[in-house]
Amino acid sequence: MSDAAENPLGPDAPPAREHAGRAEQLDVADPLGALRDRFVLDDTVYLDGNSLGALPRAVPDRVADVIAREWGELRIRSWSESGWWTAPERIGDKIAPLIGAAPGRVVVGDSTSVNLFKAVVAGIRMAGKGCTEILVDATTFPTDGYIARSAARMTGLAVRPVEPARIGDEVTERTALALVNHVDYRTGRLNDLPGITAALHSAGALAVWDLCHSAGALPVGLDAHGVDLAVGCTYKYLNGGPGSPAYLYVRESLQERFDSPLPGWNSHAEPFGMDPDYAPADGIVRGRVGTPDILSLLALEAALVAWDGVTIEDVRAKSLALTDFFLDCVAAYAPQGRVRSVTPAEHQRRGSQVSLACADAGEVMAGLIRRGVVGDFRHPDVLRFGFTPLYTSFADAEQAAWVLGEVLRAQPEVEAGATGGRG
Structure with missing residues (x-):
């Protein structure tokens, strides 16, 4: 039949x-099912959180308060009285445990692209004088490649694309650093952060990781695996909202050597001294540049409340x-x-x-x-x-x-x- x-x-x-x-x-x-109530959802099956996370319920009221009271009433006083000035480091410390970092190693602000530029150029400056190249994940998100090539042109180095799985075989004593995506944006492949980082270090090179598609989705272990520099966005699995500010991680032992290519008044040791000569602040603060985007920063801080107890x-x-x-x-x-x-x-x-x-x-x-x-x-x-x-x-x-x-x-x-x- x-x-x-x-x-x-x-x-x-x-x-x-x-x-x-x-x-x-x-x-x-x-065991995480009840967390769904912490977000604004409807009958749509939303499976695009790897591009833009859903709205956490804590955000609208917090943003309304920032606009109406902190900006509308306190105005300039909110830089001190509402904690605006310290928001980049404070929110960085909230992200830190989600990427395996201790407090004082993450600063929030600027875009992913800007933070990539800071990390790559600073990494090149920290590398040995005999370095002639940087390695770039051959499957990388296009912007990462654009930034790496621009940084290489500015510093006189060459760029060599390499498949992530082959970085350990391709790194040489001439390699300053490798810029690698933790998770491939197209296929969802998770690259070997511990192994690649160790291989780079064995050759004297630095490891710079893009965490955009892993932070908030899986353990990263930046401190445990000795990662040198890392960047990531906050609008995907961290649910910070469209265009929410990115973050920069600098390993503690490298912070005093971190020479940002974008020195700004916010990263100056005496930001209100208005000294024409630049003197970098101590610690992760030197990863800042200009005036923080307060509305987006504080929306992100409220969004991170969804992680309480998780x-x-x-x-x-x-x-x-x-x-x-x-x-x-x-x-x-x-x-x-x-x-x-x-x-x-x-x-x-x-x-x-x-x-x-x-x-x-x-x-x-x-x-x-x-x-x-x-x-x-x-x-x-x-x-x-x-x-x-x-x-x-x-x-x-x-x-x-x-x-x-x-x-x-x-x-x-x-x-x-x-x-x-x-x-």
Whole structure:
């Protein structure tokens, strides 16, 4: 008997929704499940927290108070009375435990790009005089490469792109530093921060890490692994809001040698002395530049309240459980051969997103969004789904996979080569 005869809906009928009950069980048992109430959410399945985190409930009232009272009433007095002046270091200390850093090693302010520039140029200045090159993650987010090449031109060094897994083999005594992404933005691959850092140090080079896709999603261990310099954004898994300020980490033993290429009055030892000669402040303060963006800084500080009582280890455990479960659901619900995971299956090589190679990915993602599942795609053929354990549920993961299957069944199959695809 044919399949069509056995199934009155025909051979292309959707599969049974066999993982829905399992999702409910996992959510009931989830020790982080109650944290979802700390965010402003609706019926949308939001899996784009790797681009922009959801709004924490503590933020609107805090921002309203900053505007109405601290700015509206106290005005200039708020620099001292409301703690505006110390916000970059204070908020840095709140981020520090999430990236494995002690207090006094993280400062918040400026954009990721600006902090990358500070870190790379300062790293080159700290390197030995015989250094002639910097290594750059060959799979890096484009801006990191742009910044590295600009810094190299300014300092007379060459840039050599290297696959992260090969940095240990490619580093030489002529290498000043390597700039590496902890998690690949396209595939979700987790790079070996401890191993790469150790390999760089064994050759006398510095390790500069971009944590944009790992901070707030998994343990980083900057202090434990001896990372020299690191930067990261705060609007992804830290939920700081659109364009929220980035942060800069400087290893404690390097802080007195940190020579910023952007010396500003905020990083001066006597900022109100208005001395025409620059004298850097002690410690992490020398990572500051100009006047802090107070509204965004204090919104970020309020957003970090969502982390109260949460350990990054528990977040990592849920992240891996969520991504495993989502991949199981996709395997069950998506038409065979239409999508392929490009995210490593091994836990030690996976961040907190799942990337699926899919022909006509842009149209597929548009179909998902129309049906209330929000992820994103990267050219030419990658669907990205970010899992933020503070508010993503297992029901979200199951629903997203189910809707993906519906969209793929509703859209005509496109040959992968038509979009330059790999899947």
